[in-house]
Amino acid sequence: MNSNLLILPAIVPFVFALVMLWLRGREGAARYLALLSGVIQSIVAALLFKLVLSEGTQTLEIGGWEAPFGITFVADLLSASLALVTSFVSLAIALYISVEKDEPITHPFTLPLLQLLLSSVYGAFLTGDLFNLFVWFEVMLITSFVLLSFGDAKQAIGGAIKYVLLNLVSSVLFLTAIGLLYGKTGTLNFAHIAARVGHLSNEPLLIGAATLLFCAFSIKAALFPVHFWLPASYHHTPAFVSATFGGLLTKVGVYAMIRTFTLVFPLQGTWLQTALWIISIATMLFGVLGAASQMNFRRILSFHIISQIGYMTLGLALWSPLALSAAVFYLLHHIIAKTNLFLFGGLAARLCGSDDLRKQGGLYSSHLPTAILFLIPALSLAGMPPLSGFFAKLLVLQAALEAHSLISVICMLLVGLATMYSMIKIWSEAFWKPAPADAVRPSNRTPSAGAYLGVAYLALFTVFIGVGAGYVFPICERIAGELLDQGCYIHAVLGER
Amino acid sequence: MIIASFIGLLYIAGFYLLLRRxxxxxxxxxxxxxxxxxxxxxxSGGLSAGAPIIREGEDSLISPYPDPLPQALVLTAIVIGLGVSAYLLALIHRTAEIAGGDDMDDLKEEE
Structure with a gap:
């Protein structure tokens, strides 16, 4: 059962971050190291995925301390597939920045910090311990804080302040919940808590802890009333950094939510389920409406992260095998498509010299391949067949129909339409309309092979998840089955005890 | 009881201050x-005043003794908190330099 493969995805980027820090100032080397790190992560994550797919849930007891006493790493199919998708994102971003002249790196610490961020994302996906999850969250937060505040602009700092304060509140709520849970159950191992909570349901302290965890993860995932930190901060960072943030950070919150509220506190039939349902609908609507009023490429995308998060949590709130597999499918599709769109945002800004859609234009006539590649993730996000987003939306829709939740169905269709509107707005402003006459264009307007490879690599997966949905969906179904059967996870971690 | 009220007070004060401009x-x-x-x-680890965890002349724990694990957790949390507060103070210093004040309204986005 013990396999060291589980810890490797978190270790590899960490080691590379250290080497990069040691090579400080030699950026060319750091870019190649990021590429190498991405390749190794992909191999390790693919091996882990294959192992979990064929042999079921894997665990690693760190330092040989038996669960539930030590820290346990657990890779069930959900964790393993998220780690795999993260490694794709990591490699695509490394490809995107691989060519020197294209993407100036504003600060020598950017690349090492990005590796540390990836390390913490893997750690959060793979850990099986609540406090350990908190620690990975903190590593993720501190690295993202620093990456955010490299900008000099007043707005960048303002965005960073909002991000930092709100996420600190989230950490405190998380920590409080840990305190309460430990006081009540005397353990922090996910499986062990789950096994013990089973006997003590309806205990006020546990309901309190569950609610606190719910609030903490809502902030991390940018759900409706606490979503405003996200669009205030993401678009001030360099494109490849905001692509990593947009693709991964909120999704770790969603993952934590899925894990906690299927395994430890099953959501079904509690008032939190209703709350999550209402919040999801509100998140979808407000996110998409916020996007409609924006004219900044990456700000539109930031608002769309929020609305798409709503779809995933809606899947969790509907609580059926189909709804959960839809949520997981959505999660996998969204990480890839959103990262790719943010990279395109950076590409368009680089080619036009501005992030503002009003000042962009004419990319269709001047850069046809970029335009065509952009269409893949954009149409996928809007839900056009046969791309990944279509199946993701279709599955959530089916789950809502199955649950006879008419309001969800109507909202989902409306939000889908509004998403299409946003993507068309970006397309017509940045790509189709002629370049504005007074636009100042940068002198070098050829995107490098590295940038093309990066976005094409991710577009390939978007197409694959869509066309190969027949292969991906059964995996999601299996994940949903594992999530709904708490006993299987508990057994894998604690054995026969 | 005193400790519980004190913790509650700290939460109240913290949230109140956090909501200031x-x-x-x-x-x-x-x-x-x-x-x-x-x-x-x-x-959450339990409080028992006075006694060390292993008393003199004994070679094992005698109840009641507090659970040592939360203390380890708190140490970790304190270390993380230290790093985060250092970062937060640096960020505020930087904000004051750029925006010329510590009022959140100075940071409104002009768009």
Missing amino acids: SLVRAAIGALLLGHAANLLIFV
Whole structure:
């Protein structure tokens, strides 16, 4: 059962971050190291995925301390597939920045910090311990804080302040919940808590802890009333950094939510389920409406992260095998498509010299391949067949129909339409309309092979998840089955005890 | 009981300060909240005054003794909190340099 493969995805980027820090100032080397790190992560994550797919849930007891006493790493199919998708994102971003002249790196610490961020994302996906999850969250937060505040602009700092304060509140709520849970159950191992909570349901302290965890993860995932930190901060960072943030950070919150509220506190039939349902609908609507009023490429995308998060949590709130597999499918599709769109945002800004859609234009006539590649993730996000987003939306829709939740169905269709509107707005402003006459264009307007490879690599997966949905969906179904059967996870971690 | 009310008070004060417009107050609020959460975890291990965990002349634990794990957790949380507060103070200093004040309204986006 013990396999060291589980810890490797978190270790590899960490080691590379250290080497990069040691090579400080030699950026060319750091870019190649990021590429190498991405390749190794992909191999390790693919091996882990294959192992979990064929042999079921894997665990690693760190330092040989038996669960539930030590820290346990657990890779069930959900964790393993998220780690795999993260490694794709990591490699695509490394490809995107691989060519020197294209993407100036504003600060020598950017690349090492990005590796540390990836390390913490893997750690959060793979850990099986609540406090350990908190620690990975903190590593993720501190690295993202620093990456955010490299900008000099007043707005960048303002965005960073909002991000930092709100996420600190989230950490405190998380920590409080840990305190309460430990006081009540005397353990922090996910499986062990789950096994013990089973006997003590309806205990006020546990309901309190569950609610606190719910609030903490809502902030991390940018759900409706606490979503405003996200669009205030993401678009001030360099494109490849905001692509990593947009693709991964909120999704770790969603993952934590899925894990906690299927395994430890099953959501079904509690008032939190209703709350999550209402919040999801509100998140979808407000996110998409916020996007409609924006004219900044990456700000539109930031608002769309929020609305798409709503779809995933809606899947969790509907609580059926189909709804959960839809949520997981959505999660996998969204990480890839959103990262790719943010990279395109950076590409368009680089080619036009501005992030503002009003000042962009004419990319269709001047850069046809970029335009065509952009269409893949954009149409996928809007839900056009046969791309990944279509199946993701279709599955959530089916789950809502199955649950006879008419309001969800109507909202989902409306939000889908509004998403299409946003993507068309970006397309017509940045790509189709002629370049504005007074636009100042940068002198070098050829995107490098590295940038093309990066976005094409991710577009390939978007197409694959869509066309190969027949292969991906059964995996999601299996994940949903594992999530709904708490006993299987508990057994894998604690054995026969 | 006293400790529980004290922790509650820390939470109240922390959230109150966090909601102020002044950034320095918000930072102090965040610190108080951190302390409150740390104390809460500490208390969750059980409190027993006076005795060391292994008493003189004994070679094993005698109940009642506090659970040592929350203390380890709190140490971790304190270390993380230290790093975060250092970062937060640096960020506020930087904000004051750029925006010329510590009022959150100075940072409104002009768009």
